[in-house]
Amino acid sequence: MASLFFLFLLLLPFAILLLVLAAIVRPRQVRIPLKGRHVLVTGGSSGIGLALALRAAAEGARVTILARDPSRLQDARDAIRLATGVDVTIVAADVRDPEAVSRALEAADPVDVLVCNHGVFLPQELERQSLEEVRFMVEVNLMGTFHLIKASLPTMKQRAKQSGLPASIAIVSSQAGQVGIYGYTAYSASKFGLRGLAEALQHEVIADNIHITLVFPPDTDTPGLAEEHKRRPEITKVIAGSQGGMKADDVAKKALNGIKSGQFVVACNFEGYLLHVATVGLSPQRSYFMAFVEILGVGFMRFVALCYQWSWFTSIEKWHAKMKSG
Ligand SMILES: NC(=O)C1=CN([C@@H]2O[C@H](COP(=O)(O)OP(=O)(O)OC[C@H]3O[C@@H](n4cnc5c(N)ncnc54)[C@H](OP(=O)(O)O)[C@@H]3O)[C@@H](O)[C@H]2O)C=CC1
Numbered sequence: 614m615a616s617l618f619f620l621f622l623l624l625l626p627f628a629i630l631l632l633v634l635a636a637i638v639r640p641r642q643v644r645i646p647l648k649g650r651h652v653l654v655t656g657g658s659s660g661i662g663l664a665l666a667l668r669a670a671a672e673g674a675r676v677t678i679l680a681r682d683p684s685r686l687q688d689a690r691d692a693i694r695l696a697t698g699v700d701v702t703i704v705a706a707d708v709r710d711p712e713a714v715s716r717a718l719e720a721a722d723p724v725d726v727l728v729c730n731h732g733v734f735l736p737q738e739l740e741r742q743s744l745e746e747v748r749f750m751v752e753v754n755l756m757g758t759f760h761l762i763k764a765s766l767p768t769m770k771q772r773a774k775q776s777g778l779p780a781s782i783a784i785v786s787s788q789a790g791q792v793g794i795y796g797y798t799a800y801s802a803s804k805f806g807l808r809g810l811a812e813a814l815q816h817e818v819i820a821d822n823i824h825i826t827l828v829f830p831p832d833t834d835t836p837g838l839a840e841e842h843k844r845r846p847e848i849t850k851v852i853a854g855s856q857g858g859m860k861a862d863d864v865a866k867k868a869l870n871g872i873k874s875g876q877f878v879v880a881c882n883f884e885g886y887l888l889h890v891a892t893v894g895l896s897p898q899r900s901y902f903m904a905f906v907e908i909l910g911v912g913f914m915r916f917v918a919l920c921y922q923w924s925w926f927t928s929i930e931k932w933h934a935k936m937k938s939g
C-alpha cells in the first residue's frame with residue numbers, strides 16, 4: 614500500500630507536466646487531407662521529390678512536379694504513370710528565377726500543399742570552394758524556396774479560405790541543416806536558413822490555416838547523392854557516412870505522414886530523433902507527448918551531442934596527422 618502511494622507521488626509531477634503541456638502546446642493538432650488536393654513538389658523529377666510525388670499521386674492527390682530539365686521531368690511523369698496509373702503535370706522552371714517561378718505558379722492550379730524539395734549539394738572545404746558554388750547553393754536551396762513561397766502564398770491563402778481546408782508548406786532541409794559538418798559550410802548555411810524561414814513563416818500564416826513542415830533527411834540514396842559521392846571530402850564521408858543511407862521512398866513516406874499530421878519537424882531515422890531533441894530550441898510542437906519527451910531528453914541529448922563532437926574532432930585530428938605523415 615505504502616509503496617503504491619510512493620509510486621503515485623513519484624509519477625504525479627510527470628502527470629501534471631503532461632496535463633500542462635496538453636493545455637499549452639501550440640499550434641493545435643491538425644489533419645491535412647491529400648485526396649483530391651493539389652500537391653506541387655519541386656525537384657519532383659528525381660530522388661526524394663520523385664518518391665514524394667509518386668506517393669502523393671498514389672494517395673489520390675493531383676500532383677505537379679517542377680524542376681529545370683524537361684526530359685527528366687517527362688521520364689518522371691512516365692515512371693509515375695507506370696507505377697500508379699496517374700498522370701502528373703510537369704513544369705520546367707529554375708527556382709533561382711523569381712519571374713519564372715511566378716509564371717509557373719500563375720499558370721498552375723492553386724496549390725494546397727507546396728513541397729519545396731529542390732536542392733543542390735556540392736560539398737567542399739570553404740577555402741577550396743569557389744564563391745560561385747557557394748552562391749549557387751544559397752540561391753537554389755534558400756532563395757529558391759523564398760521565390761516559391763512568395764509566388765504561392767496569395768492563392769494558397771485564398772484557396773484555404775474558400776475550401777475551409779488546411780493547407781501546407783513543406784520544406785526539405787537536411788540533417789546538415791541541424792548540425793554543421795566538415796565540407797558543408799555553404800550547404801549547411803543554406804539549410805539552416807530554411808529553419809529560420811520556416812519558424813517565422815509559421816507565425817505569419819497560422820491565421821490563414823497554413824501549416825509548415827520542415828523535413829530533416831539523413832544521407833538518402835538518390836541520383837543527387839551518387840553525384841555528391843564523387844567529390845565528397847574523405848572526412849565528410851567519415852562523419853556523415855557513418856550511418857548509411859536511407860531509401861528515398863522511406864524518407865518520402867515519413868515526410869508525407871508528417872505533412873498530413875501537420876508536424877512542424879519531421880525526423881527520418883533514429884539519429885534524426887536524437888538530432889531533433891538535441892536541436893529543438895524554440896521550435897513549435899503540436900504534440901504534447903513529443904513536447905514531454907523533448908523536455909525530459911534535452912539535457913541528456915546535450916551530453917550525447919558532446920560525445921559526437923568528441924568523436925568528430927578526434928577523427929579530424931587523426932586525419933590531419935595521417936595527411937602530414939603520409
Ligand atoms: N540525398 C540526400 O542524401 C539528402 C538530400 N536532402 C535534400 O533533399 C532534397 C532532394 O534531394 P535528392 O532527392 O537527393 O536530390 P536529387 O539531386 O536527386 O534531385 C534534385 C531535384 O531538384 C531539382 N532541382 C535542382 N536544382 C533546381 C533548380 N535550380 N530549380 C528547380 N529544380 C531544381 C532537380 O531537377 P533539375 O536538375 O532538372 O532541375 C531534381 O529534380 C534536396 O533539398 C536535398 O538537399 C537532404 C538530406 C540528404
Ligand SMILES: CCCCCCCCCCCCCCCC(=O)[C@@H](N)CO
Pocket residue numbers: 734735736787788789792794800830831832833838841852853884885887888891914917918921
Ligand atoms: C545529439 C545526437 C546526434 C545524433 C547523430 C548525428 C548524426 C549527424 C550526421 C549528419 C549527417 C548529415 C548528412 C547530410 C546529408 C545531406 O544533406 C547530403 N547528402 C547532401 O549533401
